[in-house]
Amino acid sequence: MTAGTSVSVDVLIVGGGIAGLWTLARLKQAGYKTVLLEAESLGAGQTRFAQGIIHGGTKYALTGKLTASSEAVADMPALWRACLNGKGVLDLSRAMLLSEAHYLWSTSSLTSRVSGFFASKVMRARTNELDEKTSPALFKHADFKGQIYALDEPVFDAMSVVQAIAEPVGKSILAIKADSIKYNNDRLSVKAQDDQRYEFDFKKIVLTAGQGNEKLLSELGLRQPEMQLRPLKMVMLRGGLTEMVFAHCMAGSVNPRITITSNHDEKGEVVWYLGGQLAEDGIARSDAEQVLQAKAELAELIPWLDQSKCQWATLDINRAEVKKPGTKRPDTFYVEQQGKVITAWPTKMALSPIMAERILEIINNEKLSCVNDDELPSWVHPEYASLPWNEESRWLM
Numbered sequence: 042m043t044a045g046t047s048v049s050v051d052v053l054i055v056g057g058g059i060a061g062l063w064t065l066a067r068l069k070q071a072g073y074k075t076v077l078l079e080a081e082s083l084g085a086g087q088t089r090f091a092q093g094i095i096h097g098g099t100k101y102a103l104t105g106k107l108t109a110s111s112e113a114v115a116d117m118p119a120l121w122r123a124c125l126n127g128k129g130v131l132d133l134s135r136a137m138l139l140s141e142a143h144y145l146w147s148t149s150s151l152t153s154r155v156s157g158f159f160a161s162k163v164m165r166a167r168t169n170e171l172d173e174k175t176s177p178a179l180f181k182h183a184d185f186k187g188q189i190y191a192l193d194e195p196v197f198d199a200m201s202v203v204q205a206i207a208e209p210v211g212k213s214i215l216a217i218k219a220d221s222i223k224y225n226n227d228r229l230s231v232k233a234q235d236d237q238r239y240e241f242d243f244k245k246i247v248l249t250a251g252q253g254n255e256k257l258l259s260e261l262g263l264r265q266p267e268m269q270l271r272p273l274k275m276v277m278l279r280g281g282l283t284e285m286v287f288a289h290c291m292a293g294s295v296n297p298r299i300t301i302t303s304n305h306d307e308k309g310e311v312v313w314y315l316g317g318q319l320a321e322d323g324i325a326r327s328d329a330e331q332v333l334q335a336k337a338e339l340a341e342l343i344p345w346l347d348q349s350k351c352q353w354a355t356l357d358i359n360r361a362e363v364k365k366p367g368t369k370r371p372d373t374f375y376v377e378q379q380g381k382v383i384t385a386w387p388t389k390m391a392l393s394p395i396m397a398e399r400i401l402e403i404i405n406n407e408k409l410s411c412v413n414d415d416e417l418p419s420w421v422h423p424e425y426a427s428l429p430w431n432e433e434s435r436w437l438m
């Protein structure tokens with residue numbers, strides 16, 4: 042076996058989802074020679090499945106009181122908007138904003154149960170009640186009898202964010218073959234997707250491989266931190282939909298009963314993407330049962346929606362996070378350093394910026410003597426992952 046091309050870097054990042062890419066961009070801005078390794082395509086893990094909502098904490102305050110989760114995300118909408126306007130830590134002016142706001146609605150049958158919540162001080166500070174004129178088009182319908190609020194939570198097309206971050210730093214991203222990482226004598230060797238071999242010397246390695254972190258930790262001889270997976274069964278529908286919708290339906294519990302986001306597919310058709318409690322509970326259902334449940338939920342919550350032309354699909358996807366007792370959702374992002382290894386999970390796409398700042402802070406504190414030469418071999422770069430609604434084989438029903 043040939044030794045491969047030797048490359049010395051300050052920081053090696055493994056995993057090209059939103060977490061790794063945001064970290065790469067920030068470390069390069071700070072002057073560190075940094076390379077990111079991606080085994081599939083950029084965004085291929087959870088990121089391309091994200092609904093793209095930059096939560097400001099309202100979703101987590103649905104019980105009417107502020108939780109640790111809602112506090113951690115409170116500043117994220119402003120931070121992401123600054124980036125979108127070209128005035129933030131990263132330039133996301135080429136990313137696609139799908140909606141300025143996410144909305145929250147209750148049906149008339151739910152309103153009495155949640156009216157205390159809507160009136161609460163916590164919610165008044167973060168939401169704006171809408172009337173018939175200011176409501177999104179779907180909720181202007183005569184049959185809509187509930188309440189609707191606008192949340193200060195922008196919604197982004199997740200893959201357009203991936204592209205906006207990756208393009209300027211693309212030369213530093215290497216496409217490697219899955220499972221080709223070998224760690225030996227403090228060096229990491231990989232096989233690139235074009236079969237070239239590379240040997241990396243690094244001062245720090247950052248693991249942002251989502252679900253892949255567990256295996257990487259074991260390759261590096263570490264048992265901690267432990268990871269948890271929280272599965273979802275999301276639903277997509279298309280056909281005859283005219284409105285783009287970005288809204289949670291409130292049901293008076295911690296989780297929204299349903300969360301709808303929308304995209305245009307490659308043919309320009311509107312696709313609705315459904316998450317929330319429907320997707321959490323859906324893991325116990327077959328694909329066909331989940332579609333039936335989604336149809337029933339929409340029929341009850343948006344009875345004026347014509348479903349007759351809709352085509353449906355389900356989508357199984359895990360959220361990968363640091364392990365919590367009882368597999369509870371972590372309150373915020375997770376970053377931990379053990380020697381040369383930094384392991385990170387953002388927990389939410391929205392939290393990637395503050396996760397990356399924490400990694401940068403750790404690395405700055407180390408006062409590394411930086412590698413001076415900035416040259417990298419011209420190597421094979423990964424593609425961008427496709428969006429699930431553009432994959433025809435998923436549309437079965």
Ligand SMILES: Cc1cc2nc3c(=O)[nH]c(=O)nc-3n(C[C@H](O)[C@H](O)[C@H](O)COP(=O)(O)OP(=O)(O)OC[C@H]3O[C@@H](n4cnc5c(N)ncnc54)[C@H](O)[C@@H]3O)c2cc1C
Nearest residue numbers: 056058059060080086087088092093094250251253390391
């Ligand atoms: C259905 C769904 C909806 C969501 N909606 C939202 C939302 O609206 N708002 C929000 O803020 N968050 C949302 N999230 C959470 C958000 O998507 C994740 O927190 C975020 O995308 C995680 O990013 P990541 O970069 O850590 O991981 P990933 O996106 O999973 O990226 C990991 C990358 O590492 C690569 N990789 C894995 N192993 C290796 C290896 N050995 N070598 C090299 N590369 C490797 C993978 O190919 C992948 O590209 C949602 C999550 C899901 C599942």
